[in-house]
C-alpha cells in the first residue's frame with residue numbers, strides 16, 4: 090500500500106525559454122508508517138519537492154507530473170482541499186521554528202488553535218490537549234510552558250513545540266525539512282529520538298529531509314539521494330549505505346565522520362552543485378564524478394532498477 094506517490098514530479102520557475110526546473114522528474118513511493126530519507130547538497134531541490142507535496146510552493150513556482158496522497162490527485166485538488174489536508178492529514182516541520190510559530194501568541198494557545206480549526210475542538214478541551222501534547226513531546230512542566238511565548242523557549246524546546254503542533258491532529262504524513270540542522274549536536278540527537286518514538290507510536294509516515302547523510306542513516310527506512318533536482322539513487326537504507334551504486338552517494342558516504350577519528354574523512358565532495366539555470370547536457374554530476382567517461386557528458390542517465398528495489402541513475406552503475 091502507498092500513502093504518498095510522486096511520479097515524474099517537476100517544480101519549475103519561470104516560463105517558456107526561461108523555465109528553470111529545480112525538481113526534474115522525481116519519482117518515489119512512501120508506504121504508511123515508513124520513513125523516506127531525502128538527502129542531497131544545498132540547492133538540489135529537497136525543500137521544493139517537500140513544499141510541492143504540502144501545496145506550499147512559493148509564488149512563481151509550479152508543480153508538474155503526478156502527486157498522489159492516499160489515492161487522491163494532489164495537483165488537481167482545489168486550494169480549499171489542500172488546506173483541509175494540511176495540518177489534519179499531512180503536516181510539516183521546518184529548520185527554523187520561529188518562522189512557523191506566531192511570536193505574539195503563547196505556544197499552548199497556538200497548539201490549541203490547531204485542534205479548534207481542524208477538529209472543531211472546544212477551547213477548554215483544546216487547551217488541555219495542548220498541555221498533554223507538550224508533555225508528549227518531552228517538555229517539562231507543560232502547563233507552565235504552555236503560557237510561554239516562543240522567544241522565551243530554547244531552540245530545542247521551540248522545535249518540540251512545532252512537533253507538537255504538527256502531530257496535534259495525528260497526521261498520517263509528517264514532512265520534516267532539516268528539523269535538527271539549526272540545533273546543537275546533543276539536542277539534535279534528542280529531537281531525532283523524539284521523532285522516531287512518535288513515529289513508532291503514532292504510525293505516521295515520514296519524509297525526512299537533510300543534507301546530512303549521517304542524520305538520514307539514523308532515521309530512514311529508505312534513502313533517496315538527490316542531485317541537481319533528480320534522483321541519483323534510491324533504495325532500502327541499509328543497502329544504499331552498505332553498497333552505494335551511484336558515485337555521488339559514494340562521495341556523500343566518504344564525507345561521513347569516521348567513528349574512530351570522529352572527523353570527516355573528506356569534508357566535502359570536490360566541486361559545486363550546478364546552477365539549475367545552466368545545467369549541462371548529459372549527467373549533471375559529470376563535472377565532479379571520478380568515474381565519468383565521454384558518454385556521461387552527452388547522455389542523461391535515468392533511474393533504473395539495478396537490483397531488487399535498488400535504483401540508480403548512472404550510466405556506469
Ligand SMILES: Nc1ncnc2c1ncn2[C@@H]1O[C@H](COP(=O)(O)OP(=O)(O)OP(=O)(O)O)[C@@H](O)[C@H]1O
Pocket residue numbers: 102109111129130131132133134135136137138147149300365
Ligand atoms: N523563488 C525562486 N526562484 C528561482 N529559483 C529558486 C527560488 N527558490 C528556490 N530556487 C532554486 O530552487 C533550487 C532548489 O531549492 P531548494 O530550496 O529546494 O533546495 P534544497 O535542496 O532544499 O537546499 P537546502 O539544503 O539549502 O535547503 C535552488 O537551486 C534554488 O536556487
Ligand code: SF4
Pocket residue numbers: 335336337372373374375376378379380381382385390402403404405406
Ligand atoms: S553517469 Fe557518468 S558522470 Fe554520471 S554518475 Fe555515472 S559515471 Fe558519473
Ligand SMILES: [Mg+2]
Pocket residue numbers: 135136137266
Ligand atoms: Mg531546503
